[in-house]
Amino acid sequence: MTQPSEKALVPFVSVDNMMRLVHHIGLEEMLKDLADYVEEDFRRWELFDKTPRVASHSDVGVIELMPTSDGEAYGFKYVNGHPKNTAEGLQTVTAFGLLADVYTGYPVLLTEMTILTALRTAATSAMAAKYLAPKGADTMAMIGNGAQSEFQTLAMKAIIGLKTVRLYDKDPAATAKCAENLKNSGLTVVSCASPQEAIEGAHILTTCTADKQYATILSDNMVGSGVHINAIGGDCPGKTELAKGILERSDVFVEFPPQTRIEGEIQQMPEDFAVTELWQVISGIKQGRTDARQTTLFDSVGFAIEDFSALRYVRDKVAQTPFHEDLDMLADPDDPRDLFGMVQRAKP
Amino acid sequence: MTQPSEKALVPFVSVDNMMRLVHHIGLEEMLKDLADYVEEDFRRWELFDKTPRVASHSDVGVIELMPTSDGEAYGFKYVNGHPKNTAEGLQTVTAFGLLADVYTGYPVLLTEMTILTALRTAATSAMAAKYLAPKGADTMAMIGNGAQSEFQTLAMKAIIGLKTVRLYDKDPAATAKCAENLKNSGLTVVSCASPQEAIEGAHILTTCTADKQYATILSDNMVGSGVHINAIGGDCPGKTELAKGILERSDVFVEFPPQTRIEGEIQQMPEDFAVTELWQVISGIKQGRTDARQTTLFDSVGFAIEDFSALRYVRDKVAQTPFHEDLDMLADPDDPRDLFGMVQRAKP
Known part of the structure; x- marks a missing residue:
């Protein structure tokens, strides 16, 4: 087995860990913190890349990607909207989000965003x-x-x-x-x-x-x-x-x-x-x-900037807690030109 | 601890598991299979939603989202391009992708795509x-x-x-x-x-x-x-x-x-x-x-459709193998209106 390097690992906050994070910080405290992060980003509104959301519509719902960037970090949210889902025992809306480093293009956080969206909307x-x-x-x-x-x-x-x-x-x-x-x-x-x-x-x-x-x-x-x-x-x-x-x-x-x-x-x-x-x-x-x-x-x-603020907040907070796991999501060969060699060396 | 329901779990294929999958199937066999999937999707080219990729440029690189859909499945790839990364010991390009069910909006696969992109490009x-x-x-x-x-x-x-x-x-x-x-x-x-x-x-x-x-x-x-x-x-x-x-x-x-x-x-x-x-x-x-x-x-x-073909292939193949883990990525309260109750009940 090949051990992924640290750079290839993306911290992931599951639904369960998001709930633990909420209780660790305290729900009202977290809402206050999120409002502060959103407010901070609204103050620097003009420097954000305000791409419109990219929507894929079907007869029964929509799937959207909502990207934005402040020039240092890049974030997007995946979110669906399917009003008919509730009748089938599924959520109308589910969401997850990703934050990446603009300088390297490497993702730095993957997180559930169903709960986080409810929190950022309220904040x-x-x-x-x-x-x-x-x-x-x-x-x-x-x-x-x-x-x-x-x-x-x-x-x-x-x-x-x-x-x-x-x-x-x-x-x-x-x-x-x-x-x-x-x-x-x-x-x-x-x-x-x-x-x-x-x-x-x-x-x-x-x-x-x-x-x-x-x-x-x-x-x-x-x-x-x-x-x-x-x-x-x-x-x-x-x-x-x-x-x-x-x-x-x-x-x-x-x-x-x-x-x-x-x-x-x-x-x-x-x-x-x-x-x-x-x-x-x-x-x-x-x-x-x-x-x-x-x-x-x-x-x-x-708006995407509110999701960005929430992603920034989770990245800042979760690093000091155990409420994340590391995903081996990015291939990271020792020699960048030798992706094939990395695959070959993993042969059982 | 709250146990996520099955619907809330998204199969994830890590870099390590992608390499295992390659060796399980055999590299040349997988390239042939991928070429078949790409060819099949090229034959039904006209029914795809051909959104242009959504790019976020900076001085040092670009981060792109490449979405597409055939009306039944929706897929997107996240990919960065940072030529200066190699000099810093990082990959120029890293990628991951997601496939979702258009009918429910629920993600059905999250996977590394650095290796997978190399394979689909070659195929x-x-x-x-x-x-x-x-x-x-x-x-x-x-x-x-x-x-x-x-x-x-x-x-x-x-x-x-x-x-x-x-x-x-x-x-x-x-x-x-x-x-x-x-x-x-x-x-x-x-x-x-x-x-x-x-x-x-x-x-x-x-x-x-x-x-x-x-x-x-x-x-x-x-x-x-x-x-x-x-x-x-x-x-x-x-x-x-x-x-x-x-x-x-x-x-x-x-x-x-x-x-x-x-x-x-x-x-x-x-x-x-x-x-x-x-x-x-x-x-x-x-x-x-x-x-x-x-x-x-x-x-x-x-093009995004080639990534879509590759995502379809991995979804079809990986289900019968142990080469994935299940991510608790989607909040799934018993009562869809009671997200708050779900969070509260997770209180330690």
């Missing part, structure tokens, strides 16, 4: 809310109590000090699951029977439902002034959650306009609909919330 | 030579005796019955390495001191040198009529190996014209320079070699 929402939610916001309506809901809620707790969450889902079992998962979180958890009830007294309205269709989770008359809307579920063409009227009277903040205009809530609006890029708010170039009566909306679709 | 060259080389061709000049040279030679032996190889490299140590590696191959191996000497009596001229520059490995007066040129090394913008005059009087066969016009030998030629697509020859739509005096040229740059 990004809470980071946006830090800049956009009204002062003292401590109550959130969480509409859609699926896989994202607990992460969204705990990120708001960890990063902006949320105290109360008001849950609603059209399936009461989802609300019961979310309430149960959050019962020891230190938050006041209120299960609601309607979206109207959920938004009562809420400063932040988070929508995160799963139907792949134009839906109206929040209608125009439901949303008063002075709130921050964190719209997570409108994230692909044909899938939106908010009434057009809400978009018309909100100040809309987005990650990357060319992508959000196709995938986000604003796909309902004309192409020149005014939006503010979140990175410009974080960098101090543009203003976030300026007034207590303003309705702000973060039209979140998820 | 594709030999498959092309089967259609393009003169009848009875049994002598090849192998110019450039680097990492590809032994694989190219053995594929020609296995697939078209090569008997003699004439080696040349500007570095005699590379030629000595290649001759040593091939000494028990059953081929007559002749080490030559010049390209002129190497091409004496050869029916197939394979060029596979590494310099990233416009070079003239074969000059116009060196190439007589009736030969088949297998040009491997001209494979990125700014890198060619053949004199323009050779291209002018050859019938040129390519994989995917939009890519070859940028990366191949024909980057030297006008945009409307006539080429024949190899898949059309294999499908019987166009003719390959029609005449013993004709000079044919396979301007090979490597």
